[in-house]
Amino acid sequence: MFLLRPDKPETEQDEAMFDASYKLFCERIIRQRLLVNNEVLRMGQLRQAFIDMVKANEGVDASNYRQDLLKKRLAQDFPQLAFHMPTKRNVCELVFAETLSKDALVDMLPDPSGTETTQSSELSQTDSDNETGRTKCQTTHEDTRTLYTAAFFFKRLLSDTPGMSCPWPPTSENVNVTESQTVVPIGLYNLLSWIIGATEEPTLDHYVNIDDDVHLKVLSVCQDIVYLASKGRKQTPKSLALGLTVRHLTGSSRIVSLLNRLGHCASWDTVLSLDTSLAQLTLVEVSHHS
Structure with missing residues (x-):
């Protein structure tokens, strides 16, 4: 028998993989979107963005890269990030800057349905697209007021409806x-x-x-x-x-x-x-x- 030097633990190998794409991912997504733009994203979105970035930059399929490894890596490199798991089981974990205020957090929350339909192409959009995304979030309250006002309009309309008169x-x-x-x-x-x-x-x-x-x-x-x-x-x-x-x-x-x-x-x-x-x-x- 020969004494062989033990390999690095599998987790350490996985964490060190795709280092070039990871650095680009951190610069474009984590620093710009989460820390600068104060957006709220889901871990599922971040993982998909990372997988697509590896594919685009290194030509490698990283679809097996686990979400928990990416989270561990981000938590180590960005202690200013906060990870929040909603009470609903079908809603993916939220990631945002810990300095984000509660009001801003509510405004920036993604679709409450929890579906992971957002592709990484959306996460790599230009600054003008990012501004559009923020505008959509800001108009949510206006949309709510519009619908609320319309509901009371129809409530009065229905109360004035005479019904059958025969x-x-x-x-x-x-x-x-x-x-x-x-x-x-x-x-x-x-x-x-x-x-x-x-x-x-x-x-x-x-x-x-x-x-x-x-x-x-x-x-x-x-x-x-x-x-x-x-x-x-x-x-x-x-x-x-x-x-x-x-x-x-x-x-x-x-x-x-x-x-x-x-x-x-x-x-x-x-x-x-x-x-x-x-x-x-x-x-x-x-x-x-x-």
């Missing part, structure tokens, strides 16, 4: 598609049409023109919103017709109650009352004809 019990003439549109505010209908990309017509003067099959779906969702916003006090053609149809097809109070809890139709008691009233109305009309 006498009780509503008949087939009152629970069709045409009548359904009368209980849906133009603003709500057009908003949903814009959201799903059915139209780009910017108007609140009339209902926007969309395809017939999409029109039925949008009208259905709008009626659910009208019904939900009124806590079931304002019935819609959909809430009554769907509940009555399911009762006649299945006779199941459980199914009707389930649809009611999901906000799609009237309660079982309301449906039963409607069915009884329609039967009585039919008897009255028959007696008059006879």
